[in-house]
Amino acid sequence: MSTTAHDAPTVVRVDGPEPYDVVIGHRLLDRLPGVLGDGVRKVLVVHPRALRSTGDAVREDLAANGYEAVTAEVPDGEEAKTAQVAAFCWQVLGQAAFTRTDAVVGVGGGAVTDLAGFVAATWLRGVRVVHLPTTLLGMVDAAVGGKTGINTAEGKNLVGSFHPPAGVLADLSALQTLPEFDLRAGLAEVVKCGFIADPDILTLCEQQPDEAVRWDSPVLAELVERAVTVKAAVVGEDLTEAGLREVLNYGHTFGHAIELVERYTWRHGAAVSVGMVYAAELGRLAGHLPERVVDRHRTILTRLGLPIVYRGDRWSALYDAMRRDKKSRGATLRFVVLDAAGRPTRLEGPDPALLQAAYVEVSDT
CATH class of the missing domain: 1.20.1090.10 (Dehydroquinate synthase-like - alpha domain)
Structure with missing residues (x-):
């Protein structure tokens, strides 16, 4: 039960009312169009400030595959999980005229996938979301399971919804640049x-x-x-x-x-x-x-x-x-x-x- 850079990816099926796959492996970006599925024309890529180049790379790859892709850069870490940041993402979706057949992609750690999932769950009462977790915590926890949420001054994740993703691409190569303490923290x-x-x-x-x-x-x-x-x-x-x-x-x-x-x-x-x-x-x-x-x-x-x-x-x-x-x-x-x-x-x-x-x-x- 192991994956190396030379092995085929492992696929873990998440059953339930809306089943989806978690793909674990290396160099998985080319699988994103297949996970998005038919009918999606526009894609919002939500990424933290620290992953601007990664977010741009995802947007460019989507554009090369015929999608109208835009990005929403959000603060790093838990600072992204606020009503103000969610409202900014809704504004981007509205200005780009996203419809119910369009999608959101979350690129980053657990805070970003929580936020992206919440934005997708609430835009037009629910659009498709795909997660590309870049941290160990995101891969094993936040991106899997359909929990979405933002924080308030009174506590963590008190505002949110259950909104399963269309799929999760856990690219282990992303862990190469993850700070060591963040990787260790994900192991908890x-x-x-x-x-x-x-x-x-x-x-x-x-x-x-x-x-x-x-990481490897x-x-x-x-x-x-x-x-x-x-x-x-x-x-x-x-x-x-x-x-x-x-x-x-x-x-x-x-x-x-x-x-x-x-x-x-x-x-x-x-x-x-x-x-x-x-x-x-x-x-x-x-x-x-x-x-x-x-x-x-x-x-x-x-x-x-x-x-x-x-x-x-x-x-x-x-x-x-x-x-x-x-x-x-x-x-x-x-x-x-x-x-x-x-x-x-x-x-x-x-x-x-x-x-x-x-x-x-x-x-x-």
Whole structure:
């Protein structure tokens, strides 16, 4: 289960009401017209400022294939996920007279695919979107599953919709220029898939951590394929998070709180890394998880160069942020915890004292 620069791409099917393929491989841009499908005439390419040349290359390739392609350059990172930036994209679509048979292409990391998906979902109540993720996080998480959204001052992804893409082209060659810490941060979502569903991911990370952070290694390719397969299986059964899909939020309730408190200066994967250790400690304190599995979290994440602690003077702000988390139901906080590796479960309404006790276990003081 590995892809190298010389192998044929791997295709992972995402089932559900609107099935689509995630193609994992190298040099995949020539597949974009086929994913866009028949009837599309105009394409909006949404890309971050840092990927201007990549966005232009995609636009030029589309133009060479007969499309009317325009670009929308948006801020880098989470700054792109605002109502103001979405409104700018809508303006571009309107000025170019995009119709319901036209399409949006998101080129970039998770923030851009979240934004591009939301713009596509809301323009004329829904047009086709294709994602070209350029980060590891985007490939294994944000671009797959149909979740779209933007942030508000009150929290992350509080405004959004479910809008599955027409397809995802995960070109591993894009990882060559990805900063090392961003690649490591993306591995947090891979490790999450290991803990909730595929323990072979954990074994690979334990045994070959150096290969896991090499963009062209067969190990990283296999990790991407395994993580996408886990997510595809979950979202194919539960697109709108009515039940099963909630397991994909392992580590995210506390992780999103860190992101909000830090005003999104933390990488998502870094925050989720700490969030998984928090969830593991919470599971242990609630009597679900053996201590050795909690220790395994710390060992794997540390070997991958990811953080496992957070500052110890932010409990009040973190608790308030978690109470506003979109996974809460009324005043009831909900967490995904583990009974064992590969056996996720839910913990609803834990005692606040238990939550604070888990926080102490991940504090750096």
